[in-house]
Amino acid sequence: MIRSKICFVLIAVLALTTACKKTEFLNPLDPLSPNYNHLPVVKILTPTAGSIFRVGIPIIFIGEGTDFEEGDLDSTAFVWSSDIDGVLGIGEALVISSLSDNTHIITLTVTDSRTGTGISSVTIYVTDGNVQPVAEILSPPDNSIFFAGDTLKFKGTASDFEDGVLTGSSLIWLSNRDGLLGAGDSLTTTSISLNTHIISLIAADTEGYPDTSQITITMADTNRFPAACIIEPDDGSVFTLGETIEFSGIATDREDGDLTGSSLRWYSDVNGFLSTGESFTESGLSIAQHTILLVAADFEDNRDTAAVSITVEPPNQTPVAAIISPHNYDEFDIGANITFLGVGIDNEDGELSGSALVWESDKDGIIGTGQTFTRDDLSENVHTVGLTVTDSKGASDTAEILIEVRPDNTPPTASFTIAPSSGTVDTVFTFDASGSTDNETPIYLRFRWDWENDGVFDTELSTNPVATHQYPDSGLYSIKLFVADPGGLTDTVSQSLEVLLPDTSDTTFAMVLNNESEFNDKSEELLHNVPYYKSLSEQNYPRNNSSPDFALTFLDRKKLFNAPY
Template sequence: MTWQQVIRKLAGCCVIGLGLLSIIATSGNENDQGTDEASRPYIRITSPSDGSTYAEKSYVSFSGTLYDTTRTPVTDAAYVWTSDIDGQIGTGASPEAINTLSKGTHTITLTATDGNGAAYSQTCTLIIAGDSGTSDDNEVAPTATIVSPADGARFTEGDSISFTGSAVDEGEDGLLTGSALVWYSSKEGGSIGTGTSIVLENPVSGTHVITLIATDSGGATGSAEISIVVGNNPPTATISFPADGSTYAAGESVVLTGSGYDAEDGAIPGDTDGTRLSWSSSVDGFLGSGSGVTIPVSSLSRGNHVITLTAIDSEGATGTTSVGVTVSNTIPTVTIDYPLTGATFDFGDTVTFNGQGTDTEDGDLTDRQLVWRSDLDGVIGTGASVQVQTLSRGTHEITLTGTDSDDASATASVSITMGNTPPTATITYPAEGTTYAVTDDYFIFNGIGNDAEDGPIPDNPNTRLEWYCSAGGLFNPGPENTNHTGTHGVLLREDLTPVPGATVTYTITLVATDSNGDTGTDAITILVPFPK
């Protein structure tokens, strides 16, 4: 058995040997933190003192620390404070002072858990007395009074604050002074002095609840309490609109709505001079401020913005809040002015395409920002106006694509048809203005026809060449052709109405018809003399 084990077994007993070693038991320490502190982690409650007494509704400050084997505070420890009467009363090594402990004798336990999950604890006893500070209902509690400063007084950060108070015991003690008067601050972590008059140097900024506790010779207590403010409380800012994560198109009006509040000045902006709200963007900087809380913004740059509302109080203290807003690029608009959808053109025609594109940020789109495409022929040009003579036969879906400087694009489309190419007809014989002899009984004509789709006419059975005379219409072709179709034509004199002694001018026309029914023509004039 080790000496530590012997000591633990003998704790609270008496004297070993001839009074050479006295062992006194300590209370409330579950870790047996005594002789072996250097060999294991241990915990210490530094406030409140064990057995201390507080008046009901007085603020009580708590602080404690877990140390490792080198007596160094454990930085990753988690602390929990509990009362056997009120349950959990705080967390952290030094939680906020409280004044809500129930009357009675509390066993306060501080449990600290280190980063490895090992838990350590220590306890202390704390008494919360009633207004009388004692269980004797006949005992009259002393009366405590805080003379100065006034409740709600404000002080500049760094000021020295003087406190004056008094206490009277209506029983045996009369006027209480000295250590019978104890001053406490909820922000300073415990007692700040004793006696009827004290000075607090360099007080902590914020709202202090100052409590004066008077204790008479019988242990009865009475208290008085005020609140003071050290330093200016910064205002708070609230953004009501837009919501965090909102997205808008560039140029769209964004309404910024918010408010501010200050503990001293009230609503911001309000009646107090010098208070204001200020809006800013992480991208565009200052957006606006003034007496209003609603600002429409239509000029936010494209991108991700952090919109910040800053509330400024009359002392110049600020409070801020922010939301994220995304302003996206505006998609351009594109229109095709000509041709209209459904338009039909002959194959080989030059087709003019006119269109336009506009963008909120870039203005009119030009040149390579506008691209014309055919679903049959691919890209056919760029710019607001193009002329194309090489479109394939068939129905084309023509698309104009407008792309802005941020690569956002929009399209417009029309459907057009490139139709059949009309055939061509050529009279190869005789020459224009040929004059025949009076003795000629017939007149021979030669011609050819050609079609881009069908080839030579009339090699295709669905095509034909026809000869016409201005005097009698369709006339017979040569003997190798039938149905008045052929490359040769023969006009008989007997088919002409004679005009004795006159030379008559006739127009000879060759008509080429392709397989789609489209025609092409050629014509010459001839002179035919008639005898008297």
Template sequence: MSSRFVWVFVLVALAGCKGDPSEPPEPPVQENAVPAASILSPEEGATLRGAGPHELVGSGSDAEDGSLSGAALRWSSNVDGELGTGSLVRARLSAGEHRLSLDVTDSGGKQARAQISVTVVIEDQPPVVAIESPTAGASLVEGTPIPLRGTAMDPETGPLSGAALTWISDRSGAIGTGTQLSWTGAARGTHRLLLTAVDPAGKAGYASVTVNVVPPGTNQQPVVTLSQPSDGAQLLTTQTVTLQGSATDAEDGVLGDSALAWSSSRDGSLGAGRQRSVTLSAGTHTLTLTATDSLGAAASASVLVTVTAPGQTAPTVTITRPTNGFTLFEGTPLTLEGTATDAEDGPLTGAALRWSSSIAGALGTGSPLTVPGLAAGSHELLLTARDSSGAESAARIRVEVLPSNSAPTVQITSPATGSHFTVGSTVALRGAAQDPEDGVLTGNRLTWQSNLGGTLGQGTSLDVASLVEGTHQISLTALDSGGRAASATLQIIMDPAPVRLPPVARLTGPAQAEALRPVTFDGATSSDPDGTITSYRFDFGDATAPVSGTAAQASHTYLTPGTYTVTLGVTDNDGLQSTATRTVTVTPYVRVPEVVAEGVESFGSACQLEMRGAVAHLAFRGGIHPSLWYGTLTGTTWAMVQVDGMGFNTGGLVESSLAMAVAADGTPHLAYSLAGRGVWYATRSNSSGVWIRERVDSATVPSQPGAQLSISLDPSSGQRPTIVYGWYGSVPSVGTVWRTAVAFRTGTAAWTGEVVSFPLGTNAGQPPLGEATFSPTGTLFIPYGANLLGAWKSGSAAQALALPANLTGTRISTTWAPAGPLVLSANGLHRVVLANPVSASTVTLSAVEGFSLSQFSVAVDSGGAPRLAFTHGGELEVARPGTDNYWSRTENLGAVDSGEIDAAVDGAGETRACFFRAGKVLLY
């Protein structure tokens, strides 16, 4: 009982004796004394290495309470806050300067404080690396992709990936980077695979496995499973221990008892079989199950167990450093740390802890223990702890020691450490590395990293403008051909950028535009209060890609009517941005005919048009000097060339009838006739631009002047050019009459022609009356006679179909629709729905005008609907099926000269037409 409580008791007793003349005077009240506090460890000003845990030792005493302990002693840090209570505290501390306080409180509430200052230095730790696939000792089949999979965990920044991980084979060299990849083409033989991981501070960690690449068909090792006892098990000498395991083999399947052998590192052979019952001697045992297949391939698995006599308790052992699978290079010092605690003896230290290696033998005692260097190889390190009663237990890890490889020497030459830069400015990083084995290292052997910005790039020279504000630890890591890494580091400070003013965006342009016609928007009046505008970005609001660049103006073509919001974004020389918007209303496009060819030459009599996407292909005839011309219009670019005409010892007078077909790749195919020289074919190579001209008709199948020419590409014969022309001659049992001739190209300057007699109108003339068109299966449909449509296919009998109206007028126009051919004549549009035979087909005639057409052409759109171009009162008019399939017309498109016009449908689904006006070629 403390003295203060004795005095209180005495005073209470005396208070009951009032009026006693012999009562002694009241003793003075003693005040509770302040306790004493003392920090014994660490010392004032000490430098503590690592985060700990660090031991904080202190004491507290009080005049009344004596020695204080437990919750009466409270530890804290001005950085990390409360650390714990008691005379001994193991605490983890953050890096930096700490003011450590020990506050002592006695039973009366009086307090005392002791304080010291310490500095905690936490060095960046290397990443912990592991190879998950392949496993050590694996046999891999040559020629088969080998999956490589690994992990790297950096204690400071977390998981590493990508270029931070490099795979290397000592046999094949560099393989690749990343946490996983497929290794192909591995050479046959033994490979040591090394996975090197480098953290942002340039610290490197390693993992390695040795594998064998074997020829296909090589016997594979068994796969062994040791299921009992478990690793680290504590057993007794009097205990019957059950050993249990199994093995499977790729060739033999499940292996039997005789293939499985058990052994102990202490007791030797323990017998064979999938299950054994044994007793073990006292001590630490490595129990191994070895499986051997029928061809002698062996593999094993093992566990470490501790066996003690009854009444003994073996210590608990843990290896804390390094980690299992740790990899280092030969000649590198290795620090070993571990702990052991015994139920009776408490913590074991010094000689009670023995380290040994499966290769090097005894290494030393105590913890920590630094081994100067281990020989190359796979070491099983054992930490054995022995208590005062002689009971032992152990823990084990595997450490891979790679053959000696000297580390590179790395130097950062620029910038100087401690340099200041402004955010947004370019930092010039320069460095060099030299390796004793490889010499000078360059390129992807050198990697720059920042603790704030991650991987920055590779090489001896790197300019970086993306570093964020703050203090950066910049590292340059060099990796040699053997996978060993070394780094140099420095610190630079990125200061905040000064306040800069954003630009002012201003956008001008029309408020209205027309679809399919270009419109220009202007951002030239934009400005920057403290600099210049460096780029403009126009977003036209119609889902097309924005236009970016240094130009202050941009033109755009809207495809469909509507209301659109145009956005201009401007960027100044500081990288700051602003935007402005403008609304534009786009009205429907109204196409007008445009002159594409004019000059001294007067063009007329016939034109042909094909559309391939946005490119228009035209063939037309010069009238003053009878000649054949070909041109293309791409956007606003027009190009034309004379294909044939009068020349010096070449060409001739081009007659009025001509035809054109254009392949999907844009190759033109032309058919025309030369006066007195028959029917000709011309095509141009898209690669060379050279025109090829060939005579089509022959002495056996000559052409007759005056008939219509047509050309079409046979889809069933590789787009083979096929030309239809007129033939006039003697037909048995009929007399001298017109017939249709068909010629198709069989090779360069090689044509095969035949005269066709259709079954309808046999006794009359059968000249072709206009365009011929192919079906998808290669049947050619040819208008002929008064009201007939012929069907011809090479090698098959000709067929014919009677149409309900005469094929009067100029050149008859045909095209292919999904159900069959469309035939446009002066009397209207014949829509044919094919049947077999062709004569059984049905035909519907649709009137186009209330009069006979004189110039007309039909095309078909992507949906199979007809598109018409024709003249009405001497002016061009186009039509398509509209509401309820009534014709929807676009009228009054301008005067048209006499001659042949042609229609096509472009990539936007618009009807196009070529025609002549005043000796010029126009395109609608």
């Protein structure tokens, strides 16, 4: 009995193949070469690409191959093969039931008498497991709108490789709102609730493998009002005063279809009427929380309203950053713990915290976040440290300080110059300690002076290395310089300075007197009348071979000139 069925199938296949063959071919002379061989043209008629078969089920293979020169080719020219199972057989038609459980690329190769070959391939699937059914909702269309009292007719189909067409309880209709609606390939109902529903058709084969097809429908009220929907802005949106806001919406009506133009009117509960139509832009809304209304009216003035809430805020104000510690120009020894403390205040967000505060050194990069933290690993350098605070809308402010991380402190070296190097009581001397040095912070040294080196400093500590002083009396003075660095280490240095009395003439003279009485008289006179009297002395000035006389002598720093009186 099985053999008879197979023979019948083969006869039917051969008959179909013969009917499909072309019976007439033209053979024009090839312009390039009369001996040119055209390759056979091959086509697989069955199975079609993507077909699914169960293991052990007979699969019918039918192909055709024609050749430009030879016409219909002999059946021995047809070779069938699988990329998984190898050569399947020879001939224009085959029936194979031994394909393995796998995905097969089936290839038909046809060769003419001159060994020219043509090839055609299809992919099929052979499985020993259950094949999932396929469900499809035929009606109503997706996104349909119905009204209370309408009769809804659902129609669907499902097929299964093993079971064929599925019907009856194999097809279940469900609503995500109302639950089970019924079973079968068709369903009629008037009891769906007023709402938007996702309708599912679930098909299951005899082994319980399911497939689902879905559509969305809407059930509206019996008065058949239009349905309005605001697309943008989103509910809860926040905008800044003056910002351009885009409004768009749609409305549909069962009788009138899509509503447009003046059928759509937009309102704000704060600013009143805004515009008409499906879309528009507005930048003049007041600072407030607004309820935006889209009112859709159909031809009979039945209305539906959609609403969203939006907020229009004042323009965002920039936050303010402040560094509390360390202070500007603070200095720290390398490795010392440095505590950073700062704040960020924003009018809208209040006091900022966490990652809204970012600390950065121009030498070491980002060094921390938040209001406070401590670091002991800043590099030895002068750092510009910035605190940048950023509010929730991206506005930011930065505060900066300058701090120095220095190596272990060493004492400064004091040094100064005096200009001029000598002078009189009339001279204003300039004392310059700019040559003083410090390995760590030379620009931050402080200076003070002791003009007589008597242990009592005559000036206060100052960052100015230059000072001036005038001595009221002549003499030899010792001047002490005191230098201190910011770390408290100090150094001193002293120099000597001679201060003289000023000259009254360019010469120094001596008055030679005749006797002691005249000496006494002249000396008394000079003491009262000659400025800067120096000394009286008895000198030996021979005069006319006489004995030594008394002389009154005035000395000049430049030269000595003796003039007889």
